[in-house]
Amino acid sequence: MEFLQLFVFLALLIILSPLLGHYIASVISGEIGLRFKTLGKIENAFYKFLKIDSEVEMDWKGYLFNLLMFNLAGFIFLLLIQLIQAYLPFNPQHLGNVELSLAINTAVSFVTNTNWQSYAGETTLSYFVQTVGLTVQNFLSAATGISVLFVLIRSLTRKNSSKLGNFWTDMTKTTFYILLPLSLIFALFLVSQGVVDTFRPYTEATTLEGARQVIPLGPAASQVAIKQLGTNGGGFFNANSAFPFENPTPLSNFFEMLAILLIPSSLVFTYGRLTGSKKGALAIFGVMLFLFIAGLTVSIISEYSTNPIFKMGGLMEGKETRFGVLNSVIWSTATTAASNGSVNAMQSSLSPFSALVSLFNMQVGEIIFGGVGCGLYGMVLFIFLTVFISGLMVGRTPEYLGKKIDAYEIKLTIIAIILPNMVILLFTAISLIVKSGLSGLSTSGPHGFTEALYAFSSAAGNNGSAFAGLGANTVFYNLLISLGMLIGRFGILIPVMAIAGNLVQKNITPPSKGTLRTDTPLFALLLTGIIIIVGALTFFPALSLGPLLEHLLMHKGILF
């Protein structure tokens, strides 16, 4: 009976994804604006008012320049309002200015769609910074990821051109037609369940036993909705979606979990529709779903198995009663598969193998559904790699959807795959050598190692969840993690843009007899193999030193 909710969850995901995917396709092709004239008019008025020339298309450099400047503006603004928070309005608790390294970390974190949090929302940030700063970046970082995916799609469907679309119209369409309406509906549903949404100051209560209790409030529902839908994951409150005001009922939990995966998985169908390769998209969806379910199965078995120390399974440390064990594990797998990073149970208190699944999900590059937009463009990089390796094996020029994949694309693909992996391994190593890194670990032994490994896997994957025992609010971790998040975001995004800029100039050759088909179960199998091999070869040593060793020692009764 308990597992029924898991099957309903998966079924809903599989039913809703193609529907939303088709809708998103019609948004970006402009159909929606034409079908609903009023909406189209509002959209055009918006362009006119802001002097955006919506007819002009950009090449990859122009598009990238606007994207980077727009992100930079967002970063500077978010940084500034944190630094002068005390002088700004809507700060009923009179919270002080945010310390510089923390403010940098938070600004980078929200601009890169990571939403790693070194602070506790309720005691650090005012309502002003939460809404005008963070909620805005929740939307814009998500829209940025989706826009880049659209660029990649155009590069595959157009030929002998250099134009890849208009950054401003992509951002506007994504925000207006997809993110805002979904968030508005979802936010109101969340409020109906008990998620707070108010600008009132915190309430002071006198408990039944006469103690004083401060109850933090805030405009949370509007932010929580987009945080779940846009694979952001930054909690309004410190305990994230474990906090009752952010996730009050089993029902709110169910739909917040669904929201984590919904847009990333829908975009796969959008991709299939726009590239005309629906079967190819199904193959991608199959690979994602397989890797997700495989990880989930390991995690569930591990979490329910009898723990040798406590002589029971289904431990409730860091979990909430209303969700129970199963919903905590589905969430932990979903949030790390998609680069969401919100939590409804504490990752650090899960069983070692559940932590291993979370780590693996992030380390393979956040492509099992992944972040909105970026998950799929990351997956397409793995497709290029698979096509290339298979091409080598049969001795033919690799091609994908009629586009020849040459050395240029492969070089950039390798850069985009290796950079985040380097961040994870190198930065973890640095943290374990220098004093300021070691002093942040809260545990000795393998679990302490995993704290650092998890932090940089989360940063490089733009995930944002944490082994929260780590004392990450230090200048050292704030800055090193910021750097990791920047490389994890733009170290992939920029190569993808460059690849798109090159692909769009190429001709599309019709498939011949010797073409490796990318829409078959065989290809899905190859792709899965490449993903697992890259992930396993790179991270197996690190994972053995962390969760694997912890599991073995725990079963010998050696604790830390």
Add this chain to the structure above:
Amino acid sequence: MLRKFFHIIIIFTAFTLITGVIYPVAVKILASAFFPYSSSGKIIVKDDKAVGSELIAQNFESNKYFHPRPSSTGYSAMPSGASNLAQSSIMLKKLFYGRRQSFCEENFINSTNNIPAEMLFASASGVDPDISPESAFMQADRVAKARNFNLSEKNKLMALINKMIEKPGMGFIGMPRVNVLLLNIELDKIK
């Protein structure tokens, strides 16, 4: 170049106004119009004073009340949080066996087996408002004794716990649970 950057700042401002001002304010207005109670934290007011929130656990030490789950923040939501202790932590082992013993002693339970897990481990938020129905029933004897309940009052108490059980959403989503604060408020009404 400078003009271009200026243009980008204008566009950024427009996006900020829409997603950071208009959207949250619209949600807030609709929320307080349609769901005034649940959008403002489900604050329970008694004699014009806030007693707490339905959704936020508070500390109960007296034997006359049902006790909530262990909290690693001392039932403070400023900030909320968890222990983040590993399953391989010596500290967690100590806490677990300590909590199990005191739960059994307090509630006159002979066997340490079958104590619901949520009473032995700290919650994720530090303010988990719920416990399982089983642990509510296990505490009933203690509460009845501390309040010198006679048989009919004790029957009322049992009926009350049964009444306060919240079933899983739509019958199968999440876990059955009892809200400790609401239960204790109703408990005070038993005469």
